[in-house]
Amino acid sequence: MKQDVPPPYTAVARHAVFPTPRHDEAARYNFLTAFNKYLAGTIGIGNKIAYDSRVLPAFREEHGRDPADRFEIRDAMNEDPWHRYWSALKRNSMEMRQQNGRSITLRQIDELSAKVRQFNEGRDTLQLDPGLPAPHYMDAADIHCMPGNYQGEERPGDMSAGANYDSGLFATTGGGLGALSDGGGQALVEWIRRERPGWTPRRILDLGCTVGHNIVPLALAFPDAEVIAIDTAAAVLRYAHARAQALGATNITFIQMNAEDMSRFPDGHFDWVQTTMFLHELSGKALPQVIRESARVLAPGGLMFHLEQPQYSDDMPLYEQFIRDWDAFNNNEPFWSAMHALDLKKVMEEAGFPPDSQFTARVLAVVDRTIFPQAAEGAQEDHGRAAAWNAYGAWKPEA
Amino acid sequence: MTEESIDWIARAGRRAKGKRPDTLHDYNAERTLSILLAVAAEVSVLKERLDTVERLLDAKGTISRADIEAYQPTGEAAYERAVTAKEYVARIMRGMQQEMEAMQAAPERPMAEISAELRDS
Numbered sequence: 001m002k003q004d005v006p007p008p009y010t011a012v013a014r015h016a017v018f019p020t021p022r023h024d025e026a027a028r029y030n031f032l033t034a035f036n037k038y039l040a041g042t043i044g045i046g047n048k049i050a051y052d053s054r055v056l057p058a059f060r061e062e063h064g065r066d067p068a069d070r071f072e073i074r075d076a077m078n079e080d081p082w083h084r085y086w087s088a089l090k091r092n093s094m095e096m097r098q099q100n101g102r103s104i105t106l107r108q109i110d111e112l113s114a115k116v117r118q119f120n121e122g123r124d125t126l127q128l129d130p131g132l133p134a135p136h137y138m139d140a141a142d143i144h145c146m147p148g149n150y151q152g153e154e155r156p157g158d159m160s161a162g163a164n165y166d167s168g169l170f171a172t173t174g175g176g177l178g179a180l181s182d183g184g185g186q187a188l189v190e191w192i193r194r195e196r197p198g199w200t201p202r203r204i205l206d207l208g209c210t211v212g213h214n215i216v217p218l219a220l221a222f223p224d225a226e227v228i229a230i231d232t233a234a235a236v237l238r239y240a241h242a243r244a245q246a247l248g249a250t251n252i253t254f255i256q257m258n259a260e261d262m263s264r265f266p267d268g269h270f271d272w273v274q275t276t277m278f279l280h281e282l283s284g285k286a287l288p289q290v291i292r293e294s295a296r297v298l299a300p301g302g303l304m305f306h307l308e309q310p311q312y313s314d315d316m317p318l319y320e321q322f323i324r325d326w327d328a329f330n331n332n333e334p335f336w337s338a339m340h341a342l343d344l345k346k347v348m349e350e351a352g353f354p355p356d357s358q359f360t361a362r363v364l365a366v367v368d369r370t371i372f373p374q375a376a377e378g379a380q381e382d383h384g385r386a387a388a389w390n391a392y393g394a395w396k397p398e399a
Numbered sequence: 400m401t402e403e404s405i406d407w408i409a410r411a412g413r414r415a416k417g418k419r420p421d422t423l424h425d426y427n428a429e430r431t432l433s434i435l436l437a438v439a440a441e442v443s444v445l446k447e448r449l450d451t452v453e454r455l456l457d458a459k460g461t462i463s464r465a466d467i468e469a470y471q472p473t474g475e476a477a478y479e480r481a482v483t484a485k486e487y488v489a490r491i492m493r494g495m496q497q498e499m500e501a502m503q504a505a506p507e508r509p510m511a512e513i514s515a516e517l518r519d520s
Contacts, residue, residue, distance in 0.1 A: 003478075003481075003485060005482055006481060007477060008480060008481065010470075010477075011477070024447075028441075028444050030443070030480070030484055031443035031447075031487075033484075034484040034488045038485070038488045042489070042496070043495055046498075046502070049499060049503055050502055053503065054502065082499065089495070091420065093436070096436065098415065099412050103407065103411035109404070109405060110404055141415075142415035142416040154405055155404070332415060
């Protein structure tokens with residue numbers, strides 16, 4: 001029997017500013033990849049078994065009814081010893097990934113900084129704003145247990161947060177995002193070519209770009225387009241700019257900016273406004289404001305496209321909502337739960353996209369399938385990290 | 400090796416901001432599990448390093464540390480190593496996996512009860 005196993009960490013493409021792993025550091029990521037795959041794919045179903053066989057019956061016995069929402073399921077499951085231990089294992093795995101990535105990155109910080117500086121110095125395609133404060137939702141907790149969060153700096157001018165992020169994506173997703181962890185961006189290219197063959201956006205805007213892994217493929221696919229990628233964190237932007245330059249995506253300008261206030265851009269400036277796994281890292285007030293600003297800067301006839309894990313709807317079983325919520329409470333994703341319960345279509349409608357201008361699509365990571373795996377979905381899915389997304393989009397009506 | 404300008408060992412293990420979930424409701428068990436998993440990872444790392452040494456020796460007869468660092472398994476070698484890691488994880492996770500099976504099993508009586516019954520039947 002051919003075993004279902006992930007590719008080795010050494011299959012990661014090493015672009016010019018990628019943190020070089022030693023043999024044992026790569027092996028450490030290989031262990032974590034195998035471990036994560038086991039927790040999600042092999043025994044993840046144990047959570048459902050615990051729920052069906054004893055947690056739900058006990059809940060019914062005590063309350064005389066079924067759980068009313070995912071939070072009641074969470075409270076009940078958090079008393080189950082098997083689920084508790086599974087959570088403890090998974091939380092440790094996330095923490096170990098961070099320590100390994102930071103170890104790789106920080107031991108070579110001087111060398112990496114020098115390389116990044118070579119790509120960044122004197123370029124007007126990197127525009128930082130030291131006066132921009134970190135939004136409150138970026139300061140509340142270190143997202144996915146990433147010490148220092150996206151904006152953390154080990155010293156002034158640091159880029160190691162970006163390097164660490166890039167270093168670990170492969171391990172966390174079991175290679176599901178491909179050699180450059182850009183399977184999401186590649187999927188955008190494939191989707192638009194199928195959906196609108198021949199369409200050439202003049203200006204593209206990527207919000208919350210982190211290390212730019214999702215926007216570089218679009219910039220390369222549309223080399224004549226002017227691409228702007230924004231983020232509030234200078235530490236990831238420094239790395240993102242160098243990474244994009246190293247990969248030949250010289251038509252992207254990285255700007256330190258908060259997507260809630262994009263007053264620097266005139267109305268109707270962009271043909272495409274994109275977010276990829278970004279909306280769930282905002283807040284209840286920031287999200288609709290970002291959508292409103294996105295609508296404002298989008299040209300009539302332009303495309304707004306958001307890739308996220310699936311929203312919770314009334315059709316989604318409460319148990320599935322609960323297990324999809326795991327990261328919210330156990331991996332420092334404090335807006336995850338509330339965001340996924342939002343009616344995004346309504347938010348987009350309130351921002352000026354009538355229902356008939358909106359659509360949803362299923363988008364799978366596009367990677368070299370001879371080496372990299374297709375993301376597991378359903379019972380074996382690694383919820384929150386699967387390289388398969390729901391797209392929530394709209395074509396802005398012509399004025 | 401050049402001297403890095405920051406204490407990378409100390410900084411690598413920095414804590415993430417945000418209250419850690421008290422999953423096991425047992426302080427000592429939480430700390431011990433973190434140690435155990437880190438050691439489990441290091442055993443896996445050692446196994447992989449030994450595998451690299453063996454494969455390089457098979458191929459070349461003699462090797463250097465640089466050979467080990469530069470080694471990039473592809474094809475069958477990459478597959479075999481991933482299967483080894485998968486099997487290793489399955490072995491250390493036996494307790495969780497068997498507890499999962501126990502949840503699916505029909506209710507079971509204590510062995511002493513069965514033992515007494517078998518004595519007389």
